[in-house]
Amino acid sequence: DVKVTQSSRYLVKRTGEKVFLECVQDMDHENMFWYRQDPGLGLRLIYFSYDVKMKEKGDIPEGYSVSREKKERFSLILESASTNQTSMYLCASSLGGRVQETQYFGPGTRLLVL
Amino acid sequence: AQSVSQHNHHVILSEAASLELGCNYSYGGTVNLFWYVQYPGQHLQLLLKYFSGDPLVKGIKGFEAEFIKSKFSFNLRKPSVQWSDTAEYFCAVNDDFGNEKLTFGTGTRLTIIP
Numbered sequence: 678d679v680k681v682t683q684s685s686r687y688l689v690k691r692t693g694e695k696v697f698l699e700c701v702q703d704m705d706h707e708n709m710f711w712y713r714q715d716p717g718l719g720l721r722l723i724y725f726s727y728d729v730k731m732k733e734k735g736d737i738p739e740g741y742s743v744s745r746e747k748k749e750r751f752s753l754i755l756e757s758a759s760t761n762q763t764s765m766y767l768c769a770s771s772l773g774g775r776v777q778e779t780q781y782f783g784p785g786t787r788l789l790v791l
Numbered sequence: 792a793q794s795v796s797q798h799n800h801h802v803i804l805s806e807a808a809s810l811e812l813g814c815n816y817s818y819g820g821t822v823n824l825f826w827y828v829q830y831p832g833q834h835l836q837l838l839l840k841y842f843s844g845d846p847l848v849k850g851i852k853g854f855e856a857e858f859i860k861s862k863f864s865f866n867l868r869k870p871s872v873q874w875s876d877t878a879e880y881f882c883a884v885n886d887d888f889g890n891e892k893l894t895f896g897t898g899t900r901l902t903i904i905p
Contacts, residue, residue, distance in 0.1 A: 681834075708891050717800070719881060719897040720835075727890060735892065736792075767835065771891050778891060779825075782835040 680704070681783035683768050689789045696755040698786050700768030707773025709751035710780060711735075711743060714765040726751055727773060758790045793818045793886050797896035804872055805904050812867040812899050814856075814882030824865040825883040825893065826856055835881070841865065852876070877903045 684699035702709065708727050712720040712735075722735030724743040732743050740762060744752045751770075755762055765787050769780040794817045804810060816822060826838040839850025846858040856867045865882060882896040 712895075717897055719795075719797075720883075720895040722892060722894075725890070725892060733890070736894075769835075773891070779837045779840065780891070780893065782827075784834055 681768055681770055681781050683766075683783040683786050685786050686784060687787050687789075689791065690755075690758050691791055692759060694755075694758050694790075696758050696788065696790075698753040698755075698766055698768075698788070700751045700753070700770075700783055701749050702751075702768075702770040702781070703749065704770070704772075704781075705748065706770040706781075707748075708771045708778075708780075709745065710769040710771075711741075711751065711753045712767045712769065713737070714767055714785070720767065723753065758788075760790050762788065763790045764788060793884055793894040795882055795884050795894050795896035797880075797882055797899050799899045800897070801900045801902070803902045803904065806874055807871050810867070810869040810872045810876070810901070812880055812882075812901070814865045814867065814896060815863050816865070816882075816884045816886075816894075817863065818884070818886045819863070820886060823885040824856070824858060825885075826850065826854070826865075826867050827881045827883060827895075828878050829881070830878045838867070838880070872901075872903050874903045874905045877901060 681702045710725040711723045726745045742754045768783040771778040771780045796815045824841040828838045829835045841848045883893040
């Protein structure tokens, strides 16, 4: 079974703090993704990575950065948290390759920025 | 840019009723299509997917979806719902086969009344 874990289920931070969200997958997947999920807006892609040290912007990258130093780990960084970044953050991974593969999701981190 | 529409935001049905959830996408070329489901308190997981071939796709738990290219639609169906189908359902589309980026719809919350 593919397992995608996220470092925290709930996180409370103050405006201006630097926030790290960690995601680890145990299936040697090439691709990893960060989404945010907001009511009425569905899932929106922030960043994704198709290889170690590679990253590409998704649809809403502003205010975020990412790091992928090891294949199994993909970190999302909020350089200076703001209240409009209060959201549920979902990490996903997929096998990779030319054929579309299923994305496997983690349990999510609910972030509250005060 | 691709967009995905799920017009039903909240659907309430009684057990044993038939279900159809709408999904329309905007891109007119070749697409891969997905339905994901998020049960209360659980991870987002794949329900079914369409890549090519038979436009009627069967997934887990008795769900199926039909790809109608002329209508840019990929509606989800189930002939008889159960209380355990209460969940949020997301349609997603991939139209860029150079990567595995998905565009998600805004989701449909399904409530089944026992």
